[in-house]
Amino acid sequence: MNPQPNRFFHLSLIFLVALNLLPHWNDHSVPTIVVGGFCLVWRLLYEYQKVRLPNDFVKAVLVMALSYLVYENYGQILGLESGSALLICAVSLKLIDRVDYRDAMVLLFLNFMLLLARFFESQSLGITLFAGFDLVITTALLVQLHNGAQVRFDIWTLLKTGSKLVLQVAPVMVLLFFVFPRFSTGFLSAPSRQGALDGFSNTLEPGSLTRLAQTDQLAFHARFKGEAPALTQRYWRGGVLTENQNMKWLTREFKKNRLRPLAGTSVSSIAYEILVQPVFNDWIFTLDRGVWVEPRHSQWQRRVRQTEGSLFRFTKAPDQKLLYEAQSVLGGSPSLRASQGASLFADQRALYLQTPSEATDPRVRSLVQEVSKGQPTNEEKAQRLMQFYSTQFRYTLSPGRLKTQELAEFLFEKRVGFCEHFAVSFAALMRLADVPSRVVVGFHGGRRNKLSDYYRVSSKDAHAWTEIWSDTQEQWLRFDPTTLVAPLRFELGGEVFHSLTDDQRALAQSEGFLSGYDRGWWQQGFFAADALATQWNLFLLKYDQQGQKDFFAKLGLGNLHPLVLFGVSILVLVLFFLWLRSKNPLFAAGDDSTQRAYLKLQTLLEKKGIQKKSFEGPSDFLIRAQKEDPTRQAPLESFRKNYLATRYGLQKGESLGKILKSIR
Amino acid sequence: MRKIFKKGEKIYIIPTQYGLMYGLGIFVSLTGGAIYNNNLAFVLCFFLVALFLIGMVQTHANIKALSIEKMTLFLSPSDSEGRGMIWLKSSNPEGHNQLRVQCKDNEDVIDTVVDRIHKNSLHPHFFTFKTGDWGLKSVKKIKVSGRYPFGFFYTWRTFDFPVDYAIYPKPEGEQTLQAVDDRGSGEGHRVQLGGHDFSEHKKYIQGDSQKHIDWKAYARGRPLLTKKFDDGHRETLWIDYAQAQGDHRQKMHQLSRWVHQCEAGTVVYGLRLPGQGAPLGSGENHKLYCLQLLAQARGRI
Numbered sequence: 001m002n003p004q005p006n007r008f009f010h011l012s013l014i015f016l017v018a019l020n021l022l023p024h025w026n027d028h029s030v031p032t033i034v035v036g037g038f039c040l041v042w043r044l045l046y047e048y049q050k051v052r053l054p055n056d057f058v059k060a061v062l063v064m065a066l067s068y069l070v071y072e073n074y075g076q077i078l079g080l081e082s083g084s085a086l087l088i089c090a091v092s093l094k095l096i097d098r099v100d101y102r103d104a105m106v107l108l109f110l111n112f113m114l115l116l117a118r119f120f121e122s123q124s125l126g127i128t129l130f131a132g133f134d135l136v137i138t139t140a141l142l143v144q145l146h147n148g149a150q151v152r153f154d155i156w157t158l159l160k161t162g163s164k165l166v167l168q169v170a171p172v173m174v175l176l177f178f179v180f181p182r183f184s185t186g187f188l189s190a191p192s193r194q195g196a197l198d199g200f201s202n203t204l205e206p207g208s209l210t211r212l213a214q215t216d217q218l219a220f221h222a223r224f225k226g227e228a229p230a231l232t233q234r235y236w237r238g239g240v241l242t243e244n245q246n247m248k249w250l251t252r253e254f255k256k257n258r259l260r261p262l263a264g265t266s267v268s269s270i271a272y273e274i275l276v277q278p279v280f281n282d283w284i285f286t287l288d289r290g291v292w293v294e295p296r297h298s299q300w301q302r303r304v305r306q307t308e309g310s311l312f313r314f315t316k317a318p319d320q321k322l323l324y325e326a327q328s329v330l331g332g333s334p335s336l337r338a339s340q341g342a343s344l345f346a347d348q349r350a351l352y353l354q355t356p357s358e359a360t361d362p363r364v365r366s367l368v369q370e371v372s373k374g375q376p377t378n379e380e381k382a383q384r385l386m387q388f389y390s391t392q393f394r395y396t397l398s399p400g401r402l403k404t405q406e407l408a409e410f411l412f413e414k415r416v417g418f419c420e421h422f423a424v425s426f427a428a429l430m431r432l433a434d435v436p437s438r439v440v441v442g443f444h445g446g447r448r449n450k451l452s453d454y455y456r457v458s459s460k461d462a463h464a465w466t467e468i469w470s471d472t473q474e475q476w477l478r479f480d481p482t483t484l485v486a487p488l489r490f491e492l493g494g495e496v497f498h499s500l501t502d503d504q505r506a507l508a509q510s511e512g513f514l515s516g517y518d519r520g521w522w523q524q525g526f527f528a529a530d531a532l533a534t535q536w537n538l539f540l541l542k543y544d545q546q547g548q549k550d551f552f553a554k555l556g557l558g559n560l561h562p563l564v565l566f567g568v569s570i571l572v573l574v575l576f577f578l579w580l581r582s583k584n585p586l587f588a589a590g591d592d593s594t595q596r597a598y599l600k601l602q603t604l605l606e607k608k609g610i611q612k613k614s615f616e617g618p619s620d621f622l623i624r625a626q627k628e629d630p631t632r633q634a635p636l637e638s639f640r641k642n643y644l645a646t647r648y649g650l651q652k653g654e655s656l657g658k659i660l661k662s663i664r
Numbered sequence: 665m666r667k668i669f670k671k672g673e674k675i676y677i678i679p680t681q682y683g684l685m686y687g688l689g690i691f692v693s694l695t696g697g698a699i700y701n702n703n704l705a706f707v708l709c710f711f712l713v714a715l716f717l718i719g720m721v722q723t724h725a726n727i728k729a730l731s732i733e734k735m736t737l738f739l740s741p742s743d744s745e746g747r748g749m750i751w752l753k754s755s756n757p758e759g760h761n762q763l764r765v766q767c768k769d770n771e772d773v774i775d776t777v778v779d780r781i782h783k784n785s786l787h788p789h790f791f792t793f794k795t796g797d798w799g800l801k802s803v804k805k806i807k808v809s810g811r812y813p814f815g816f817f818y819t820w821r822t823f824d825f826p827v828d829y830a831i832y833p834k835p836e837g838e839q840t841l842q843a844v845d846d847r848g849s850g851e852g853h854r855v856q857l858g859g860h861d862f863s864e865h866k867k868y869i870q871g872d873s874q875k876h877i878d879w880k881a882y883a884r885g886r887p888l889l890t891k892k893f894d895d896g897h898r899e900t901l902w903i904d905y906a907q908a909q910g911d912h913r914q915k916m917h918q919l920s921r922w923v924h925q926c927e928a929g930t931v932v933y934g935l936r937l938p939g940q941g942a943p944l945g946s947g948e949n950h951k952l953y954c955l956q957l958l959a960q961a962r963g964r965i
Contacts, residue, residue, distance in 0.1 A: 003762060003777075105682045105815060109689060112712065116693050119704040128704065135711060143813045148762050148779055169714040176710040183698060297701050320700070540703040573717065580721040595731060 002101035003148040007047060010099060012144065012158065013107060014043055016137050017091055020114045023122075023130060024088055032073070032085045035066060039092035046096075053096055062093060080319070084117035104145050111138050123320065123540050125533040136162030172576040180569045181562035182545045200280060200462075204241050204441055205248040206410075209420045209462045210397055213498060217459040220276040220285060221534050222446055228455065229270060231445055232490060233330055235288040235465065235478065236457065238280065238442035240309035244431060245356050247405045249424050249439050252351075256305035256313055259293070273325045275454075275537055276318075284312035285442055287328035288478060295324040296541060309438065310476075323541045352436030352469060355428065361408035368432045378435045382468050382479045385429055389422060395486030397498065422481040423464035436469035440478075445493035450518075452531035461494035594646045597656035601639060604664065605629075618643060635662045675821045677724050683816035686716065719814040726812045727763065727819050729756040733786060735806065737774075737829035739955055741870060741920070742798035744834055750806075752778060752787045759783040761812040767803040771796030772831070774803070798831045798916070799962035830959035835871035837918030841925070842907055865889040869951075871924035890928055900944055901926055903954075904936040920958055927951040937961055 005013070021036045045051045054062070066089040074082035091110050094103060115131055140162030200212070228234075241249035274285065284293055284304065293312045295301050300322060303315040371384045392415055399416045402409050407428055410421055423439050430437035444463035446455035465480040483490050488505060489497040492514055500508060507513060517523065543551070552560050602612055602621075610628050612621045622640040626633045639659045646656070679687070690712045697705035733751040740746030754760055760781040767774040776791035806827075809820035868877060868888035878889045903922045908915035919935070926933035927946065935942040935954045940961075942954050 105685075109682070109685055112689050112708070113692070116689075116696060116705060116708055119702055119708065120696065120700060123702065123704045131704065131708070139715060139814075142815070146762055146812045146815055148777065165715070165718065166711075168718060169711055172714040172717075173707065173710040176713065177703070177707055180706065180710070182701075299701075320702070543703055544701055573713070576714065577717050577721065580718060 003146055004101060005099060005104045005145055009104065009141070009144060010043070010047055012137075012141055013099065013104065014040060014047070014095065015155075016111060016134075016141060017095060017107070019134060019137065020091070020111050020118075021088060023118050023127060024084070024114075032066075032070070032088050035062075036088050036092040039095045043095040053098065059093065059097065066093070080117070080120055084114075084121070087114055087117055101145070108138055108142055108145070121319070123537065125536040128536065132166070136166050138162070139165045172572060175572045176569055178548075178551065179565050179572060181565040182543070182548045183562065200238060200283065200441060202239070202241075202251045203248065204250075204420055204424060204439060204464060205405075206399070206402055206417065206421050206424075209441070209464055210399070210418045212459050212462040213418070213494065214397060215459045217279070218277055219279075219443060219457045219459060219461065220274050221454040221456055222272050222274050222287075223454045225271040225273070228448070229287070229330055231493060232483075233288075234445055234455075235440075235463070235480075236285045236443040236446075237288050237290065237311065237440055238283050238285045239440070240311060240467075241439040241441065242309075242351055242354075244354060244424075244428055246407055246428070247402060247410060247421070247424055249427070252308075254308035254311075256307045256315070259304050259306050259312075269327045269329050271325065271327050273323060275321060275323050275534065275541070278318050278320055278322065281317040282314040284314060284324070284326075286312060286326045287330070288440075289330075289476075290326055290328045292327040293324055294326070295322060297322075297544060300324070309440075321537055321541065323538065349436055349469075352438055353431050353434065355431045361406070361412075363412045364408050364429070364432070367411070368429060371429070372433045377472050378430075378468055378470050379472070379477060381433050381435050382430060382477070385426060385433070386479060386481060386484060389426070389481035390484040393417070393422070393485045395419075395482065395489065419482040420464040422485060423466050426479065426481045427466045427468075430466065430468050438467050438476075440465050440467055443494075444480075444490070445495070447493050447495050449527045449531050449534070451527050452534050454531070454534050456495070456530055456534075458495050460498040463494065594643060594656060597639075597660055598643055598647075601660055601663065604660075632663055635659055639663065675724060675727060675819060677720065677817050677819040680811060680815060680818050683716075683719075686712065686816050690716065715814070716816060719816040722813050723811065723817040723819045725756070725758065726760050726810050727808060727821055730754055730760060730763075730781075730808065732806055732808075732823050732825050735803075735825060735827045737793075737803075737827060739830050739832060739952055739959070740795050741834040742795050742831050744795055744870070746772065746793045746795040746831065748774065748791050748793060748829075750776075750778075750789050750791070752781055752789060754781045754783060754785055754787065756781075757783050759785075760810075762810055763812075764809045765789075765791075766807045766809070767805070768807070769803040769805060770801055772801065795831050798833045798959055800828065800830050800960055802826060802828045830956055832955040832959040833913075833916040833920040835917065835921035835924045837908070837910075837914065837921045839907075839909060839918050841901060841903060841922045864892045866892055866928075869924070869927075871921065872928045873925060876928055892928070892930055899931045901931045901933045902936055902944075903933055905938055906936075916958060916961065920955065923951055923954045923958070 018040050021033075021040070024036075025033060042051060042053075046053055067086070070082050070085045070089065074085060076082050087110060091107065091114060094107055094110070097103065099107065111134075115134055118127060119131070137158055140158040140160075143161050143165070144158070201208070222236075239251060241251045243250040243252060269291065270287065272287065276285065284290075286293060289310050290312060291310075293304050295304065300314070300318065305313050305315060307313055367388065371381050371388075376384065394416045395418065396416055397418060399414070399418055399421065402414060407425055410417060410425055411429075420441075427437040427439045441462075441464045443457045443461040444465075445461045446457040448455050463482070465478060465482070467476040467478055469475075470477045486497075488508060492500075492508060496514065496517060497505070497508075508517075518527075548565075549558070549560075552558060598618060605625055606612070608629065610625045616624070619640060622636055622643075626636045629636070638654070639656060642654045642656055642659065690709055693705050693709035693712065696702060697709055731753045733753045735748065735750040737746065737748040750765060752760075752763075752765075761779070763778045763781070765774070765776050765778060772793055772795050774791075774793040776789070776793070778787065778789045781787040804824065804826050806823045806825045807820055808823065809818065811818055865878060865881070866889065868890045872890045876890045876892075878886075878891050881889050903919055903926065905915060905919065908918040908922075910918070919937075923933070923935065927948075927950075930946075932944050932946050933950075933954075934944040935957060937957060940957060942950070942957055945953075
């Protein structure tokens, strides 16, 4: 005889399912989300008696159609993302079915699994807070379901019941979190996700980065181990583009090599850690010029590869935020040159000198000739070309489209652009001047959060620049024409610069503007939220096997064997169980001891020949017993009074056990 | 199966199928947390573990400190709906929720759910049950069980609580009762049961003639009432086992019907069974006495 959920419970369940589908909104294909919303609305209308539930045939068709859609969208059924999508579909379809006790229990269970699926996609602070709320509602509904017909849809009752339970659970949950031994299985890989930030790809053409910079998405957080390099030095390399097609540049698929152990520690190397968002496919960002990358988790350490152009890549795209440490050598240094091969082979030179055609536009030809006049070195040619960009160009996020996509149109007619325009045109001109060059994409800058000591790099910091090969120094040198076109962007950083209006930018030239801007209450609030979210992410990412060791070492309990930790976990559970029992006075002695004492007395008196008659209550029986056995009159009367007081008066009387002994 | 002993009190507790499913959820979240180094999956896993333990303790506590003070099963007709009342006493500071009370000692299906018993209180619970064959019956054990609050565990305990009760033959049969001379002449004559003039209302009891139900009063919102008629003088009738036709069972059902009919009318009636009987009388108590005699007659006649 199971309690049957009523309409109020169904309404609460609709609320819970809607709540659980919310965080999946952005991560799943449109059909999955549409089906979820459709089923929710259908059930809601059904509860208000506007529609009927679909029949079995319709449901069977829906199940088959959705399974096919999931397979079509994800290419598989059993993957994490497709599994999560199937889970959403299952929960949604269950809503448009009859929901009795069994179904309600299954739905509540699936909600836990939906939450778990969400954790595999994100462990952000927002999701953690959401999960707390979600667990409050789910546990409250579990209780409501077992309350039978008393269920009422009352959000405050749900919150009160659920919060009480969650608060009861929280201490043991936290304790177990810290003491349960962490282990890395390593036999299953983390899932990968396709879906990079719009803007970074293997192609760069005018407009690509502009779109990225117009969004406001977090890219990564970086913390330097030691003094941070100046803003002008903070170029985060991500990709290198080598193939020139006028204003469009493409990259080649280079061979990916296993990471070579770092040869010695360079005195000028700089170490830092990066907490990166899972939006860049397999790209790994390092400060210019990265020499070493080491992800926190071992399974990702095995997946780091090094490729042409001092770039790093994962063998598969991470699905979650990832923490890695890296080392870079700023500027040129002998050790860097040694690690990079120190010379450009002929085939590489040909690659980096490739141009779509000879310069046909006389203005371009003239500019190239001007730059190449005399016998200048590659650096001197680049320096001369930089002068060309210092005047007549304007930096803007909305440059408009080029009609011909030709170099000359941009250089001599349009003259308005974003960093990518300047970088690709600069690199193309360098090649026309017989200087090996390439375009680099990544980020520049990063805004320091004083509350967490982390530098926040966002999509507004997206940037492209140029590298040319120096024959004299035998290494690639960075040239960034945008610094001459928009110097303020490099003083303020991309995030602040792109957030300002033109009027504010005029004011921003004054000294102290940036510190004043950061002191604004809204910026302080932004920093606080960012610091909190970053610290939470770092805590979750760092509390692994090593993090646990470090934690116990700090407590003076270093070198704890995992088995000891496992034992402690079990002990925590046992103590929690005992605490729950002791908290409940039911488990204290005495719940039925009164009645047991009376039954013992009854047996005792029976042995003495005083039988209780079926119509006699305890009081009548004991009064008669006193008359029949006057020698025990006093203790029997004492027993009677105390029995009545304890059992019916709900008071604590004298111990009946002691009186019983005196009667014996 | 987990068995908890506490000073002679035996409470059994086992996980339900949903508890096992929930256990599977714990395993999945633990495995997911380990495979993907996902700390929030671990958090969820530990939350579920702690909730599981709370569920176990609370399900067990829900049935503890509970005693049955009294249970009465009212005289009821066979093969229909019986009525009963149980008094449950809680010494529990939290009270009890959703307790299922069952007796399976005989064919009568006693299975009822007590929604809520307040803390430290004596809770009377009225219930109905499906009756089987008639006769004197008893239940020896009362099983109290529950799944509150999460449904992860099923817990039960059995009380040794003997209760005797009677089920009388269901009023059935279309035979007409013939009047037998009270002076014992043996001469019979037909008597129309009931009178012609309205005398009073009485509460409707199952088995009363539907013809005498006061439907107008019912339409006015009053409970179901049976009209009693009186033609000025009270006749006496003997309901005699020998008068009824058919086999023993049919006779007993017929006698039960006549008792109800007589009570619905204005006659003074008595019951004659082989070896025992009820003297002339009328009224609710008299009817119950007659029906009790019919219930007791099983195996005696």
